Amino acid sequence: MTKGIPVIDIAPALAGSLEDRKRVAREIDHTCTETGFFTITGHGVDTALIDALRSTAHAFFALPLDEKRRAIHPVADTPRGYRALGIEALAHGNDRPTPPDLKEYYHFGRERWPDEPYYTSAEGRRYFIPNLWPERPEGFAAVAERYYAEMERLVLCMMRLTALAHDLDETFFDDKIDRHITAMRLNFYPEQTGAPAPDQMRAGAHTDYGLLTILNGENVPGGLQVLTRGGEWIDVETDPGNFVVNIGDLLMRWTNDRWVSNTHRVINPPAELAAKTKRLSIAFFHHPNYDARVECIAPPGKAKYPPVLSGEYRDLKYRQTRVSAA
Numbered sequence: 001m002t003k004g005i006p007v008i009d010i011a012p013a014l015a016g017s018l019e020d021r022k023r024v025a026r027e028i029d030h031t032c033t034e035t036g037f038f039t040i041t042g043h044g045v046d047t048a049l050i051d052a053l054r055s056t057a058h059a060f061f062a063l064p065l066d067e068k069r070r071a072i073h074p075v076a077d078t079p080r081g082y083r084a085l086g087i088e089a090l091a092h093g094n095d096r097p098t099p100p101d102l103k104e105y106y107h108f109g110r111e112r113w114p115d116e117p118y119y120t121s122a123e124g125r126r127y128f129i130p131n132l133w134p135e136r137p138e139g140f141a142a143v144a145e146r147y148y149a150e151m152e153r154l155v156l157c158m159m160r161l162t163a164l165a166h167d168l169d170e171t172f173f174d175d176k177i178d179r180h181i182t183a184m185r186l187n188f189y190p191e192q193t194g195a196p197a198p199d200q201m202r203a204g205a206h207t208d209y210g211l212l213t214i215l216n217g218e219n220v221p222g223g224l225q226v227l228t229r230g231g232e233w234i235d236v237e238t239d240p241g242n243f244v245v246n247i248g249d250l251l252m253r254w255t256n257d258r259w260v261s262n263t264h265r266v267i268n269p270p271a272e273l274a275a276k277t278k279r280l281s282i283a284f285f286h287h288p289n290y291d292a293r294v295e296c297i298a299p300p301g302k303a304k305y306p307p308v309l310s311g312e313y314r315d316l317k318y319r320q321t322r323v324s325a326a
C-alpha cells in the first residue's frame with residue numbers, strides 16, 4: 001500500500017456549531033475535489049449494530065444456494081432480495097466490457113412508507129418495493145432496519161456538509177432527499193476456488209451512481225482500491241469500525257464536476273490466499289427522491305450537463321450493469 005485516503009472526524013459536525021460544520025465541510029471539500037473518497041470517524045453509529053449486521057450477513061451467505069435463492073425477488077430488476085454469482089458486471093456501467101463480478105449480494109430498502117401517491121402510484125411503486133427478507137438467520141429484518149435508519153441519520157448530516165461545502169444554504173438538499181430511494185447492499189465476495197477469467201474481479205472498475213455511498217467493509221486480501229488522478233490504484237482500508245464515504249455520479253453531476261465520482265474496484269485476493277479469503281461489505285447507496293431534478297450548481301450558461309431526474313438515471317445504470325437474469 002502506498003498512501004491511503006484522508007480520515008475525517010465528523011464528530012464536531014454532528015454535535016457542534018455552524019462554524020464547526022463549516023470547518024468539517026471544508027475538509028470534505030478538499031478531498032472531494034481530488035479523490036472523492038474519505039474515511040469518516042466520530043460518526044456515532046454503534047459498532048455493535050455494525051457487527052450485528054455483518055454477522056447476520058455472513059450467516060446468510062453461508063446458507064446453501066437453494067435457500068438463498070428463495071430470497072430472489074419476484075420483480076426481476078428491482079434492487080431487493082438476493083442475487084447469485086454471475087448477475088452483474090459493474091464495469092459495464094462505465095462502458096468497460098468485463099466478465100461478471102465475483103460476488104453475490106443481497107439488497108434491501110426502506111421497510112415502510114406513508115400511504116401517499118408519491119409512494120403508492122405506479123411510478124412510486126417502481127422505487128418503493130416491499131423487501132424480501134430471508135427466513136434465516138433470524139432477526140435479519142430487525143437489524144437491517146436499524147442499520148438503515150442510522151445511515152439515514154448520517155447521510156443527512158453528510159448532505160448538509162455537502163451543501164455548506166458548496167456555499168449553499170445548509171438545507172439545500174433536504175427537500176430533494178427527504179423521500180430518497182436508497183437501496184442497501186450486502187456484498188459477499190466468496191472464496192475463489194478457480195482462477196478468475198481475464199479482467200474478472202470481485203467488482204470491476206466502476207463509479208457509483210448516486211449521491212454518496214457509505215461503505216463498511218472488511219480489511220482482508222482482495223479489497224477495495226481507488227484510482228487516483230495520476231492513474232495509480234491505491235488500497236482503501238475498510239475498517240469494520242469506520243465508514244468509507246465516496247461520491248457518486250449524480251453528485252458529481254450536481255456539483256458540475258467540482259466533486260469527483262471516482263473509479264474504484266474490488267480486486268481478487270492473491271492466488272495463494274484465494275481459496276480461504278472471503279470478504280463482506282455493507283453499502284448504503286444514497287439516491288435522491290426519484291422525482292428530484294438534478295441540475296448542475298453552476299453560474300448561468302456554465303452547466304456541463306442538462307438536468308436529469310434521479311429515478312431515470314438510476315434505471316439507466318441498472319440496465320447497463322445487469323448482465324444476466326436472476
Ligand SMILES: O=C(O)CCC(=O)C(=O)O
Pocket residue numbers: 185187203208215217223224238264265266280281283
Ligand atoms: O466492497 C467494496 O468495498 C466496494 C463495493 C462497491 O464499490 C460497490 O458495490 O459499488
Ligand SMILES: [Fe+2]
Pocket residue numbers: 206207208264
Ligand atoms: Fe462502488
